[in-house]
């Protein structure tokens with residue numbers, strides 16, 4: 185029998201029981217849609233986070249922070265991933281000092297330069313006396329910082345002074361207009377008060393000083409992992425030393441000659457070893473590989489759950505195939521009496537399941553995609569994750585093909601047994617069946 | 619010499635097991651059918667007529683004995699080879715056995731589609747055959763929209779579609795009024811005159827006399843075999 189004729193025959197059998205076929209297909213649709221929706225959302229989320237990471241930390245920079253945990257000393261006072269003077273590594277914690285930069289510079293020819301950063305969380309008060317928290321008040325050498333992050337430490341208004349006066353500061357975009365709706369909290373040229381709660385003395389003291397905003401940064405987005413961030417305030421390093429009363433660095437940013445994975449990894453190791461494993465070196469690459477591990481685990485887990493629903497659909501297919509086999513016993517007898525081979529009977533039944541699986545998978549992929557976009561829209565509206573992250577679902581071709589293959593595969597696997605039974609029917613017995 | 623023999627049965631036995639009780643449907647049947655022959659098989663209900671026809675039609679295998687079809691021993695054939703053999707045999711069942719969801723034309727085409735003939739060829743041949751059996755204006759009707767006699771004629775057209783070596787008919791007129799039965803028998807005789815070998819099971823003495831040879835069965839054996 186010709187393939188096209190097998191197909192036409194199978195299709196005529198499906199058409200006979202439209203509702204039943206539709207319901208079975210629906211099972212596949214639900215399973216595939218769930219898988220596609222979950223995967224395209226997690227992959228979209230991963231892409232968003234990776235993108236944010238890349239904006240927050242250049243690929244050719246390393247962040248050295250005190251402490252020896254995997255990603256660094258945990259979220260310290262400084263906020264963000266950067267760690268700070270907070271808790272964290274406990275007894276294994278070494279201190280980093282501002283003047284370590286010259287030692288680091290001489291560690292490897294791959295290092296272009298390194299710069300020390302002091303960062304504490306604090307508050308900013310504008311001319312009308314309104315106070316808002318800022319993620320961090322960062323002490324850093326403006327010229328070096330601009331050199332290390334040439335695309336993000338860039339003024340949108342005012343200008344970043346190369347030789348700043350003690351009271352010159354630069355603020356992130358969202359410090360200037362926190363609500364993103366045009367209402368300005370502070371702007372370049374204004375004087376503001378910076379406030380830091382000194383908790384190294386008892387009782388705690390609120391240290392303040394009046395600063396002059398010389399520049400507002402361009403909007404960056406991202407997490408501010410070491411690099412410039414939208415929600416921080418930047419002051420000259422020397423001023424930070426005085427203001428915070430310390431010569432400890434909360435992190436040292438190391439600029440490399442290249443973003444080559446080998447260079448990144450070997451320099452990381454060199455630095456970690458130099459400090460006797462008492463520091464952590466963070467690189468965008470390392471964070472990304474950790475994240476992608478997390479994401480693939482999550483995807484696998486969610487996909488696995490969705491796959492179970494597809495198994496249920498498979499059992500549904502098996503069920504109707506067996507019903508259909510029983511209903512059509514006599515028909516199979518006729519086909520065999522007319523000289524149809526067992527193999528062709530098998531093909532006819534499998535083709536029926538392939539048609540159902542294929543239709544289910546195609547409709548499932550489409551509806552999963554729609555579902556993913558609806559969910560992303562909901563999340564993007566500030567639902568769960570907040571407006572900082574917008575997810576654009578991603579449907580990769582291999583996911584699409586995989587879903588198609590999986591849908592059809594499950595359908596065929598579960599149809600194998602009924603199809604095999606149909607093919608093994610003896611013509612006389614099948615013809616006698618009432 | 620055996621080349622002209624389409625069917626050669628030697629001491630065929632068929633025993634069905636009803637649970638643990640053996641039912642001997644055939645108890646030693648020997649029969650030779652030559653090319654171009656027209657046999658009618660008579661006998662009371664339960665005498666083993668359908669059982670014999672099923673064996674000759676390669677739908678079932680004998681418990682004992684030898685059955686040669688076209689000189690080939692059926693017991694040596696694989697499932698696949700049996701299917702190939704069935705393609706050379708036209709079988710008309712006692713109860714039509716048409717596919718209900720197919721039109722008359724599609725039912726006739728089905729046997730040709732099974733052997734892999736092209737759509738165009740199938741269509742042409744199906745329409746020819748339906749015209750021969752007098753159903754030219756009923757080709758697009760489904761079995762449920764046809765009378766018993768019309769369904770039987772569709773079944774005959776289907777059996778003839780692949781130019782079978784021989785035609786096996788199990789009570790082709792069993793469920794049909796005598797007028798339609800006469801039409802069908804003249805159709806069958808016509809086919810036989812054109813050289814188709816025919817074995818026809820029937821209850822009807824009158825119809826049996828239309829054949830060239832009458833085989834009488836009784837209780838699983840052939841009790842008489844006469845040339846009319």
Ligand SMILES: Nc1ncnc2c1ncn2[C@@H]1O[C@H](COP(=O)(O)OP(=O)(O)OP(=O)(O)O)[C@@H](O)[C@H]1O
Pocket residue numbers: 634635636641642643661662663664665666667668669670
């Ligand atoms: N599948 C089966 N299982 C058990 N017994 C069977 C089976 N098929 C036939 N028989 C028995 O074999 C005997 C012969 O049956 P068969 O159908 O050949 O009779 P028949 O001559 O065609 O009768 P009828 O004229 O009523 O069609 C009967 O006694 C019947 O009960």
Ligand SMILES: [Mg+2]
Pocket residue numbers: 667668669712788
């Ligand atoms: Mg019978």
